[in-house]
Amino acid sequence: MEIKVCIGSACHLKGSYEVISIFKNYIASHDYDQRIVLKSSFCLGKCSDAVSVQVDNEKIFSVSPESAQMFIELLGQQVIGQQAIGQQTINVQRVSK
């Protein structure tokens, strides 16, 4: 699984580096380095929904520093096949396909 966190201006101002830090800590603490690739990205075109996070070059989610932990935990569960995130409703809003 590949996760891209936008570090464009709007997302930076809304806390993209804090989101990245939360994701990094989760990945490291669960030894998911081989399963989840975390990357930064320039503008994903969803600035009004910052912080934009794209999963596997498809879905773009709006994630905040407050919802980042829950978001990455759901992705982690998906990685280990326990639960799909696609239909989850948490504090994260899917903003595109």
Ligand code: FES
């Ligand atoms: S700056 Fe992040 S989506 Fe545009």
